[in-house]
Amino acid sequence: MKKLSKLRAGFLAGLIMTIFAAFFVDINDARAEYGDVVINNYSDGAGMRPVVFPHWFHRMRFRCKVCHADLGFKFKAGGNEINMVKIIDGQFCGACHNGEIAWSVENCNLCHSAKPNTPTQVHESTVQKLAQPTGASKK
Ligand code: HEC
Ligand code: HEC
Ligand code: HEC
Known part of the structure; x- marks a missing residue:
């Protein structure tokens, strides 16, 4: 059980990082292009x-x-x-x-x-x- 929740937390953290990164790249590209x-x-x-x-x-x-x-x-x-x-x-x-x-x-x-x-x-x-x-x- 403990292992599972740890896994889940890790997955969530990864997901959040991915969204965060995508968001930043977007803003940078937008600023550059426009x-x-x-x-x-x-x-x-x-x-x-x-x-x-x-x-x-x-x-x-x-x-x-x-x-x-x-x-x-x-x-x-x-x-x-x-x-x-x-x-x-x-x-x-x-x-x-x-x-x-x-x-x-x-x-x-x-x-x-x-x-x-x-x-x-x-x-x-x-x-x-x-x-x-x-x-x-x-x-
Ligand atoms: C909404 C934006 C905007 C406003 C407000 C504006 N202009 Fe312009 N104006 C431009 C643009 C765009 C150009 C083209 C720029 C170029 O190619 O150098 C231009 C070009 C000019 C030029 C050179 C071409 C020509 O028509 O002789 C003069 C002189 C000029 N403006 C004077 C003025 C004066 C004086 C005012 C205020 C009464 C004014 N402008 C307000 C956008 C604006
Ligand atoms: C399709 C409509 C539209 C066109 C075309 C347009 N503008 Fe604007 N512009 C706006 C609007 C709406 C605002 C916001 C006005 C306000 O805040 O009251 C604005 C704001 C601005 C501002 C102020 C930005 C700020 O940080 O507050 C500048 C500078 C400007 N326009 C320049 C130009 C010049 C130069 C051109 C032509 C090359 C142009 N605009 C063409 C609609 C337009
Ligand atoms: C309010 C008017 C307005 C809107 C909305 C607008 N543009 Fe523009 N765009 C301009 C003006 C003005 C220029 C500069 C033209 C000039 O210098 O004579 C320009 C220039 C460009 C250029 C040329 C830049 C270069 O490298 O020379 C591109 C590409 C462009 N726009 C793409 C877009 C795209 C894609 C969108 C929508 C996501 C968009 N524009 C929305 C007014 C607009």
């Missing part, structure tokens, strides 16, 4: 700070399809020719940042928040993560 996108095709040139688009923040609230199909965002950092005329016209970010679904365009600094001269990129992308050695326990 890091912030810095968009700087025109901003620096126009004297504005580059734009930071927090992908994960949005991805938690909307399905991929909303942006990448319905609103036509191409799957590429900097791959959309976005400008303020289009945004004010209700395209791209402007489909939501219109004072109804989300705060509107006059909050310049909330979008134009990157350090000047930050190039277009996915900050903390999977590629960048793989390029540097990490202290993670994964083999």
Whole structure:
């Protein structure tokens, strides 16, 4: 009897560890894949700070399809020719940042928040993560 309960406890502990590990790997991958996108095709040139688009923040609230199909965002950092005329016209970010679904365009600094001269990129992308050695326990 005693042996059985010990076995069971060991099994349970293992199960919990597995769930725990899976949970952590998930979060790490998600963070890597959906890091912030810095968009700087025109901003620096126009004297504005580059734009930071927090992908994960949005991805938690909307399905991929909303942006990448319905609103036509191409799957590429900097791959959309976005400008303020289009945004004010209700395209791209402007489909939501219109004072109804989300705060509107006059909050310049909330979008134009990157350090000047930050190039277009996915900050903390999977590629960048793989390029540097990490202290993670994964083999
Ligand atoms: C909802 C997010 C958002 C807000 C708010 C916003 N912008 Fe932008 N803006 C963008 C994006 C995205 C781009 C494209 C960035 C790039 O490619 O460099 C852009 C580009 C620009 C550009 C360069 C292209 C162009 O249209 O001339 C200027 C200048 C600019 N914004 C000024 C402003 C000003 C001024 C405000 C506030 C009145 C503002 N933006 C508010 C997202 C925003
Ligand atoms: C609220 C809108 C929105 C949602 C929801 C969204 N995305 Fe995005 N996604 C964007 C924008 C904006 C960019 C950057 C485009 C740009 O720079 O012009 C982007 C970029 C990307 C990229 C390219 C990154 C790179 O490496 O260049 C991928 C891949 C991507 N999204 C996948 C997804 C997936 C998968 C989902 C759902 C799980 C999703 N997105 C949900 C708006 C969204
Ligand atoms: C499908 C709708 C949608 C689109 C498209 C969209 N946003 Fe948003 N965004 C939201 C909502 C909703 C919020 C949360 C607003 C709030 O908290 O009041 C938000 C919040 C934000 C925030 C603040 C995040 C934080 O940490 O509080 C930033 C920055 C932002 N958006 C930038 C952008 C930029 C740049 C684009 C275009 C490249 C964009 N968004 C496109 C819906 C959208």
